[in-house]
Amino acid sequence: MSTVHPTFSPRLLEARDVVAGMRLFRFSSPEGFSFVPGQFLMFWFCDDPKTKRAYSLCGDPAHAGRYFEVAVGMVGAFSERLGRLAPGGEPGLTVSGPFGRWTYDGSLPHAVLVSGGTGIAPFRAMALRRAGLPAGASARLTVCCSARTPELLPFRDEYGDWQRGGAEVVARVTRPEESSRRWKGPVGRWSAADVAAIAGDPEAVYYLCGPNKMVAELRDGLLARSVAPERVRAEKWGDYSDLF
Ligand SMILES: Cc1cc2nc3c(=O)[nH]c(=O)nc-3n(C[C@H](O)[C@H](O)[C@H](O)COP(=O)(O)OP(=O)(O)OC[C@H]3O[C@@H](n4cnc5c(N)ncnc54)[C@H](O)[C@@H]3O)c2cc1C
Structure with a gap:
């Protein structure tokens, strides 16, 4: 039996920059809406129904009955058209979903999330899901973030909330020389050796998300370190490794 995914015209409640070149959109939810962190929605405009783009749900699943959020990097024609939307002015925007089985529901003993940029x-939805678990829950969650510069680390101002919600958060920057701010943390892209060392746990499950090359290299590196293939869950978004 095939699953029916609802299609709806969402109402934009608010939009704001997360960092330069990345905007967060909050839409009101249709009745009965829910999702599992890791799932995504398909977006299109009704004047160009063949151009569809996927965006991951990045808000708190506990609030899905009222609103949902996506965070979009401004990188091309579709994302920039989305970026021009303002509350009350989203004519023709259409959404379908949620889709996807690359999910985290808080039941794993230890998940390690590794991302590049957007x-x-x-992983923001996953950290918020972790924070919503009952006090004392044993689900360990390690969030590994990266961006070119400290000011481009998305949601950096929320790391403290994620940590209070039970997640460990570690960040790297790949091009500190492009920033005027001092960066005392680690530098360079995440490697399989880095994330395996941070995890320190042969039973950890790795979620990888970002540019194709980053995800492929991390996946290969983890497999080469004898991490079982079923413990590496990769989500490739596109071919844009040169941005990191
Ligand atoms: C399952 C899934 C979930 C996704 N979730 C998100 C999300 O939550 N947020 C998001 O910003 N994107 C996400 N993407 C990517 C998104 O669907 C589009 O590919 C992206 O917005 C580019 O579309 P565009 O028409 O603006 O640019 P295009 O003209 O289609 O692409 C322009 C260039 O940007 C590259 N690119 C694609 N995605 C990104 C990105 N995120 N950052 C930098 N460069 C990129 C493309 O590979 C291409 O080289 C997701 C993709 C998949 C498959």
Whole structure:
């Protein structure tokens, strides 16, 4: 039996920049809406129904009955058209979903989430899901973020909330020389050796999200370190590794 995914015209409640070049959109939810972190929606405009783009749900699943959020990097024609939307002015925007089985529901003993740039979007929903678990829950969650510069780390101002919600958060920057701010943390892209060392746990399950090359290299590196294939869950978004 095939699953029916609702299609609806969402109402934009608010939009704001997360960092330069990345906007967060909050839409009101249709009746009965829910999702599992890691799932995504398909977006299109009714004047161009063949151009569809996927965006990961990045808000708190506990609030899905009222609103949902996506965070979008402004990188091309579709994302920039979305970026021009303002509350009350989203004519023809259409959404379908949620879709996807690359999910985290808080039941794993230890999940390690590794992202590049905007790839943090689904991991924000996962960190918020972790924070919503009952006090004392044993689900360990390690969030590994990265961006070119400290000011481009998306949702950096929320790391404290994620940590209070039970997640460990570690960030790297890949091009500190492009920033005027001092960065005392680690530098360079995440490697399989880095994330395996941070996890320190042969039973950890890795979620990888971001540019194709980053995800493929991390996946290969983890498999080469004898991590079982079923413990590496990769989500590739596109071919844009040169941005990191
Ligand atoms: C399952 C899934 C979930 C996704 N979730 C998100 C999300 O939550 N947020 C998000 O911003 N994107 C997400 N994407 C990527 C998104 O669907 C589009 O590919 C992206 O917005 C580019 O579309 P465009 O028409 O603006 O640019 P295009 O003209 O289609 O692409 C322009 C260039 O940007 C590259 N690119 C694609 N995605 C990104 C990105 N995120 N950052 C930098 N460069 C990129 C493309 O590979 C291409 O080289 C997701 C993709 C998939 C498959």
